[in-house]
Every structure is written in C-alpha cells, then in structure tokens.
Amino acid sequence: MMAYIHGRSDWPNLRWSDERIARPLAAMRHRQGRLIGRMEALGFPLQEEAVLHALTEDVLKSSEIEGEILDKGQVRSSIARRLGMDIGGLVPADRNVEGVVEMMLDATRNYAKPLTTERLFGWHAALFPTGRSGMARITVGAWRDDATGPMQVVSGPMGRERVHYRAPAAARLDTEMARFLNWFESADPDPVLKAAIAHLWFVTIHPFDDGNGRIARAIADLALARAEGTPQRFYSMSAQIRTERKAYYDMLEATQRGDLDITPWLLWFIGCLDRAFDGSEAILAGVMHKARVWERLVAQPLNERQRMMVNRLLDGFEGKLTSSKWAKIAKTSPDTALRDINDLVERGILVKDPAGGRSTSYSIAPEA
Secondary structure (H helix, E strand, C coil): CCCCHHHCCCCCCCECCHHHHHHHHHHHHHHHHHHHHHHHCCCHHHHHHHHHHHHHHHHHHHHHHCCCCCCHHHHHHHHHHHHCCCCCCCCCCCHHHHHHHHHHHHHHHCCCCCCCHHHHHHHHHHHCCCCEECCEECCCCCCCCCCCCCCEEEECCCCCCEEEEECCCHHHHHHHHHHHHHHHHHCCCCHHHHHHHHHHHHHHHCCCCCCHHHHHHHHHHHHHHHHHCCCCCCCCHHHHHHHCHHHHHHHHHHHHCCCCECHHHHHHHHHHHHHHHHHHHHHHHHHHHHHHHHHHHCCCCCCHHHHHHHHHHHCCCCCCEEHHHHHHHHCCCHHHHHHHHHHHHHCCCEEECCCCCCCCEEEECCCC
C-alpha cells in the first residue's frame, strides 16, 4: 500500500514552488481586494443582505459536500437571528442547524481569536449536539480514540469498499494537533496560502470521529477572514467546492498519497477560490434586484403574509410557488392564500408562470 504523506519521515514539512504559485496567487489576491472594496462600498442594508446570502450558502454547501442536506429557511433564519437582522418570517431551526451556524459564525466573526484545542472541541460539540452521527454514537468534543478501528475514508458497498485514505493513529493526535495549532498561530506564509495549507493539513490529521471536512473548511474561512481583515463574507468557498466536489476529493486523495510537494493542491485551491468570486457576482445581482423590487413596492399596502412570501421569492424560492405552497408556508387557508396571490397579480407584483403542470405557479413580475 502506498504510504500517505503523514507517514513520511519529513512530515509535516510541506513544500511548494513559489515560482509556479506567484502569478495565479497575485491575480487572485488582486481580484479578492477589488471584490471586498466593491461590496464594502454598498450601503449597510445591502451589505448586510449580501453577507446573509453568502453565509447561508456557505453553511448549506459545506454540509452538502458531506451528504447532509439542511433546510435553507432554517439556516437563513438562524444566521439572521445571530446577526440581529430583521428579515421577517423567521422560522425555528433544528439543533444541528444551529450548531453548524454557530461554528461558522464563530470562525468568521471571531477570526482574530486564537485557534485552540478547546475552540475546536466546541465546534465539534456544536456540530453533533446529540453525540451521534446518524445512528452511530461518536466521541464528541474530543479527539477520536480509534476504539472501533483505524480512521479511514471509504466508499463503495460493504465487502467491496475502496479505501481512499487512512489517517494517523489516535495515539499521535495530541502531538499532531499541537504542532498544527502552533503553526497556524505562528507561521506567516501568505494568508490565502495559509488557508489552503491549513485545510489540507487538518483533514490529513483527521482528528475527529466525524465532521473533519466541515471543520477544515471553517478553519480555511477563518484564515481567509484574517487575510481580508474583515468578518464580512461576500462569497462562499464551500459553495464552489460543492460544485467541484469530485475534483476536490480527487485532489485531496492524490495529495495525501504523494510526497510533501503540495504545489498542485495550492494551485487548485487558489483557482477554486478565484472561481468562488464569480458566485459573489450572482449574490450582488440578487441583492440589487431585491432592493429594486422593494423600492418599487415601498408605497404598496401589503399584509404580513404577502411581505413574507415576496421575500421568499426574492431570496430564491425552491421549486414553483403555488397557492397550496403559499397556504402551507403562510399557515393560512387555501382561499386566503388565493386571495393574497390574486391581489398581487392584479397589482402587477406577481405574474402567472407559463403553463407547465396541473397547478398554476407564480413568480415576481420582471422589472420594467
């Protein structure tokens, strides 16, 4: 079996080619600076809305990478409550949603605080409030102990599993994590490179029974917040990794089975981050569209149900909005839902979608 990088005699002396990385890193850093400048030039309400959208995507997609699907409304509501934002139509969030949000906001809002063992244990406990991952009981808020065997990343049906990675033995974790945390707080490579290296280094150690990928991405977000000197997040690295999930896992596996030259991993990370900035353009466009719609509606008398549902549509309603969905979400009768909708259609706020099914659906009227 090919050795993993953590088993090499010179681990963890990771190395890379500054010459190969310099140009793409400089180009990405220039774009990063321009993006932060553009977003911070927005008025405070628009900036707040952009941050809410980016953080929601980050929480949703980081969990989705691991196969866990969270409720978007719960995630958005949890973040808004913690940021003190009044977005209307807040919904209660499950404990697991609150835990992921708590971890992500601690990583980005408190980016200047040292990364410590206790902080990581707190993040892990927040991710697994019941002490279980699915049906299995796991060690929570502490390093894994390998009581059930070595930590492996596997795929495939039982009996034909493929081992993608085997982590260092549990007996090494105290030493490995102390070395990692000391490096994270003392080393001074370019801050974006630190985010990429920390991400790889942490998942290579794989110190927890579960949740290592989500915590690694939170550590990377913390490092990126330090790089930018602001807790405001205007893009989602996790959303881009979700889009490129196969390439992400392939690159991790290849790097962990290679030598200690991690130049290909750093180039992939820099490129992925650069592509994540494209998503910020979509966030900005959505935020500006929402602001223009509400400017148009400022003098319109809307009831609370109508305000909530218009906001739902502007925030990216999943699927088609029908009168039955309106009634269910707004907790009202089908007749009242239809009256709410017809009123908005008559005033040109909503339009009927082209026929495409048994139920009529509705969308926000396009801008004139």
